[in-house]
Amino acid sequence: MTLQSLDIVRRSATTTPSPRARGAHTGEVAKLIDVSKCIGCKACQVACMEWNDLRDEIGTCSGHYDNPADLSAQSWTLMRFTEYENPDSGHLEWLIRKDGCMHCAHPGCLEACPSPGAIVKYANGIVDFHEEHCIGCGYCITGCPFNIPRISRKDGKAYKCTLCSDRVAVGLEPACVKTCPTGAIVFGSKDDMKQHAAERIEDLKSRGFANAGLYDPAGVGGTHVMYVLHHADQPQLYANLPAQPKIGAMVGLWKGAAKPVALLAMAATILAGFLHYIGIGPNETDERDEEAARRELEKPS
Amino acid sequence: MNASREIVRYTAPTRINHWLVAIGFVLAALSGLALFHPALFWLSHLFGGGPWTRILHPFIGLFMFIVFVLLALKVGRDNRMQAADWTWLRHARDVVANREQDLPEVGRYNAGQKLLYFLIVLCLLVLLLSGLVIWRAYFSLYFSIGLVRLASVLHAIAATVLVCAIIVHIYAAIWVKGSLRAMTRGTVTPGWAWKHHRAWFREVARGAAKPRT
Numbered sequence: 425m426t427l428q429s430l431d432i433v434r435r436s437a438t439t440t441p442s443p444r445a446r447g448a449h450t451g452e453v454a455k456l457i458d459v460s461k462c463i464g465c466k467a468c469q470v471a472c473m474e475w476n477d478l479r480d481e482i483g484t485c486s487g488h489y490d491n492p493a494d495l496s497a498q499s500w501t502l503m504r505f506t507e508y509e510n511p512d513s514g515h516l517e518w519l520i521r522k523d524g525c526m527h528c529a530h531p532g533c534l535e536a537c538p539s540p541g542a543i544v545k546y547a548n549g550i551v552d553f554h555e556e557h558c559i560g561c562g563y564c565i566t567g568c569p570f571n572i573p574r575i576s577r578k579d580g581k582a583y584k585c586t587l588c589s590d591r592v593a594v595g596l597e598p599a600c601v602k603t604c605p606t607g608a609i610v611f612g613s614k615d616d617m618k619q620h621a622a623e624r625i626e627d628l629k630s631r632g633f634a635n636a637g638l639y640d641p642a643g644v645g646g647t648h649v650m651y652v653l654h655h656a657d658q659p660q661l662y663a664n665l666p667a668q669p670k671i672g673a674m675v676g677l678w679k680g681a682a683k684p685v686a687l688l689a690m691a692a693t694i695l696a697g698f699l700h701y702i703g704i705g706p707n708e709t710d711e712r713d714e715e716a717a718r719r720e721l722e723k724p725s
Numbered sequence: 726m727n728a729s730r731e732i733v734r735y736t737a738p739t740r741i742n743h744w745l746v747a748i749g750f751v752l753a754a755l756s757g758l759a760l761f762h763p764a765l766f767w768l769s770h771l772f773g774g775g776p777w778t779r780i781l782h783p784f785i786g787l788f789m790f791i792v793f794v795l796l797a798l799k800v801g802r803d804n805r806m807q808a809a810d811w812t813w814l815r816h817a818r819d820v821v822a823n824r825e826q827d828l829p830e831v832g833r834y835n836a837g838q839k840l841l842y843f844l845i846v847l848c849l850l851v852l853l854l855s856g857l858v859i860w861r862a863y864f865s866l867y868f869s870i871g872l873v874r875l876a877s878v879l880h881a882i883a884a885t886v887l888v889c890a891i892i893v894h895i896y897a898a899i900w901v902k903g904s905l906r907a908m909t910r911g912t913v914t915p916g917w918a919w920k921h922h923r924a925w926f927r928e929v930a931r932g933a934a935k936p937r938t
């Protein structure tokens with residue numbers, strides 16, 4: 425929903441500036457998820473349901489801990505569990521990643537969306553869907569490098585994590601952050617979160633995780649949801665977290681060059697017709713043609 | 726040929742079919758273009774707003790495809806390229822300059838019309854296949870994200886080519902006077918047929934070409 429207290433820096437399918445007189449002078453926000461501290465209790469999933477009034481259908485056991493089995497219009501965040509046998513240490517590691525919208529600085533969904541104002545990026549970095557403007561085409565799914573948006577079967581609109589933009593707008597932290605019992609999810613300015621991450625990474629390195637690091641992928645301009653990973657060199661280990669996410673080449677072509685080139689081609693074709701008509705003129709059939717035709721028709725065959 | 730010596734070019738069923746394709750095309754193009762560029766989003770108001778445009782467009786596209794196939798089957802025979810057509814194409818400059826006297830005799834369709842026919846067939850096949858892949862409500866979930874992205878680009882490209890092709894097609898009807906009535910009333914004057922489609926004119930004159938379509 426539109427929040428007057430947050431300023432918009434980008435708006436889908438809009439070519440004029442968005443309301444942005446008030447800036448985010450305290451800096452951009454970020455949520456930091458420390459995967460090494462997560463115990464997989466899913467309290468954040470429950471908090472998300474409660475705050476956003478979401479109730480997914482009760483599913484069936486799919487044989488692993490992921491529950492529900494996938495994100496949906498009613499489940500905006502989901503713990504994804506991976507059992508990883510570390511070849512170096514021989515240990516079995518339980519990698520638990522809280523999946524959900526990453527709030528990219530260059531959001532592929534916003535790039536792809538054809539409906540003015542259905543997706544906005546606030547000055548504080550949050551990427552939000554305004555469902556009242558959503559037409560349900562699903563282009564955001566096509567554009568997203570993280571496979572996050574889901575179209576609701578109830579209303580045909582797209583939904584995803586809002587980073588609790590409604591809470592953040594009034595100075596509260598997101599519901600998942602508030603509820604996390606281990607402090608694995610923290611929230612603050614992006615700078616502070618990076619600093620906090622650096623301390624965590626140092627600690628992890630001292631405990632033998634030489635490749636510990638921050639996941640803030642540059643391919644999408646950085647994200648406003650970041651992870652501390654014990655194996656930052658192999659993000660794919662964490663339920664296929666993309667190593668180098670970026671807006672796909674096809675999406676770039678479709679939403680970039682194709683649009684102006686196509687409109688220009690159509691306009692040029694019309695212009696060519698106009699110039700031809702004015703310059704060379706119509707091709708008319710005159711009396712001589714009719715006469716010639718008549719002669720041929722009357723010729724005994 | 727009827728009493729006023731006019732030549733029948735299209736029978737009523739063909740004319741109706743043609744205009745169904747035309748209506749389908751205009752509606753498909755307008756609803757598609759609404760989603761293609763922000764500058765054209767206002768076109769969605771013609772269809773009852775954004776969600777209705779999104780819902781209706783694929784069905785309109787399917788409608789156009791089906792009625793086009795019927796038309797294409799009817800006129801396909803007369804659109805096969807022949808040796809003389811390539812000579813005709815080499816004289817494209819004369820065509821554009823209205824100097825028809827130097828051109829090889831043309832059958833029911835000239836080489837330009839034939840190429841346009843094949844281009845439209847190709848575009849519609851691409852539009853149909855890619856359109857199904859990007860139809861989020863029913864089909865996209867069966868395809869990989871890479872394929873959906875490729876189909877999105879292909880759909881946009883094929884739509885652009887088709888729109889340009891149809892602009893050429895419409896302009897040709899404005900440019901070559903006496904053509905439009907072939908699709909409205911079904912007849913052309915003997916002079917028109919003699920001038921633009923002489924080989925076909927002679928077939929008709931010999932009584933060899935009964936209007937099939």
Ligand code: HEM
Nearest residue numbers: 753754757758760761779782786787853856859860881884
């Ligand atoms: C053959 C059957 C067709 C099908 C199944 C189809 C399907 C689709 C679908 C599913 C979309 C996405 C928006 C939506 O969900 O409504 C779309 C977009 C579009 N369609 Fe079609 N379509 C067809 C034919 C056509 C035709 C004949 C045109 C006319 C030129 C056309 C032009 C477009 C354009 C310009 C877009 C927007 C593309 C973009 O956003 O880049 N389509 N089509």
Ligand code: SF4
Nearest residue numbers: 537558559561562564
């Ligand atoms: S489904 Fe809604 S939010 Fe997603 S691209 Fe389409 S209009 Fe935009």
